[in-house]
Amino acid sequence: MAVTLIARYHVTAGKSDAVKEALTRMAERVKTDEPGCLLYQANRSTEVEDLFCLYEVYADEAALLAHRETPHFKEIVEGEIVPMLTKREREVYTQVVA
Numbered sequence: 001m002a003v004t005l006i007a008r009y010h011v012t013a014g015k016s017d018a019v020k021e022a023l024t025r026m027a028e029r030v031k032t033d034e035p036g037c038l039l040y041q042a043n044r045s046t047e048v049e050d051l052f053c054l055y056e057v058y059a060d061e062a063a064l065l066a067h068r069e070t071p072h073f074k075e076i077v078e079g080e081i082v083p084m085l086t087k088r089e090r091e092v093y094t095q096v097v098a
Contacts, residue, residue, distance in 0.1 A: 001060060001094055001095055002038065002057055002058065002059060002060070002094070002095040002098075003057070003058045003059075003060060003061050003063070003064050003092060003093070003094055003095070004055070004056065004057050004058075004092070004093040004094075004095065005054070005055075005056040005057075005058070005064060005090060005091070005092050005093075006053065006054070006055055006056075006090070006091045006093070007053070007054040007056070007088065007089065007090045007091075008051065008052070008053050008054075008087075008088070008089040008090075009051070009052040009053075009054070009081065009085050009087075009088055010050065010051055010085060010086045010087035010088070010089075011050040011051070011052065011084055011085055011086070012050070012084050012085065012086055013050060015050075015084040016044070016049055016050050016052075018080075018084060019052060019081055019084055019085075020042075020044065020052075022076050022077075022080045022081050023042040023052070023054075023081070024042075025076055026040075026042075026072060026073075026076045026077060026081075027040050027041075027042060029070075029072035029076070030067070030072070033070065033072065034063070034066070034067055034070065036058055036059045036060070036062070036063025036064075036066060036067070037056065037057070037058055037059075037063060037067060038057045038058065038059060039055065039056065039057040040054075040056050041054065041055045041056070042054050043055065064092070
């Protein structure tokens with residue numbers, strides 16, 4: 001059963017371009033290295049410059065858990081992006097209708 005993750009990144013003022021660049025690198029690695037990730041999108045708010053929303057769909061919960069253990073997640077998200085955030089929110093959903 002597919003699992004969807006929605007994450008909101010509240011970025012420290014002045015760091016949004018750096019977060020955008022890091023998310024671009026992250027998306028490339030996810031596409032190349034994670035066959036269990038069916039969709040990985042990073043979006044920037046049109047109203048709040050320092051707010052990003054990530055929309056990710058995984059084949060199942062195991063694929064989501066594997067994503068969090070990849071070297072690129074630890075390096076880029078945990079090592080680079082998280083220190084530039086004032087707040088990070090995450091919600092996980094299971095698919096009920098396809």
